[in-house]
């Protein structure tokens with residue numbers, strides 16, 4: 001399984017993109033930095049875009065994907081919960097801000113949206129996908145993705161403390177989760193439902209207790225301004241727990 005980090009941050013600039021992860025060149029997890037990272041040919045190769053929740057930094061490229069699909073006379077398959085579909089339809093693809101690609105053209109909408117249910121597995125292009133609810137300020141599901149050869153990752157999307165509720169349903173070799181801010185923002189993390197390295201530590205210890213192992217961990221959604229501080233704290237956590245925990249960066253590729 002090839003895992004490519006197209007966007008790894010929570011703020012966009014010339015050197016950072018919003019969160020998007022590409023699996024084996026055909027599955028996209030979140031759409032914060034897809035269209036700005038991928039040539040048109042690669043966009044057309046996507047079999048599915050899986051969205052964790054409706055916050056802007058995770059759905060940003062959905063309208064642009066719809067417009068590219070229109071010009072290349074194709075469609076893009078998007079999977080997410082009803083809450084995400086409702087948010088896109090009412091606030092964004094509403095015929096005012098942008099074209100309603102969810103319904104247009106009526107004979108073949110450019111965005112083929114499949115509503116998924118938390119905890120109900122489905123299959124896309126031979127990959128088994130399990131949406132697992134996590135704790136965030138909008139309804140959010142993480143995705144466990146299992147390739148045809150059995151390699152498995154779990155991407156939580158944005159999450160606050162409380163992942164222990166998700167661990168029974170997932171056994172990944174690679175855990176992709178978020179650390180938004182350094183430890184001095186722990187109170188902010190608890191309130192806004194994001195993780196710091198100290199909050200991540202509690203979640204990983206719960207994982208280890210439940211599952212008897214720790215997976216490789218890669219972090220996304222860092223605030224670029226605080227990244228050095230986060231990185232130092234994560235290095236310390238990694239050596240403390242004895243497992244690989246690293247910050248993702250734009251262009252990073254992991255072969256599972």
Ligand SMILES: [Zn+2]
Nearest residue numbers: 053055136158
């Ligand atoms: Zn969010």
Ligand SMILES: [Zn+2]
Nearest residue numbers: 010055057158
């Ligand atoms: Zn976010």
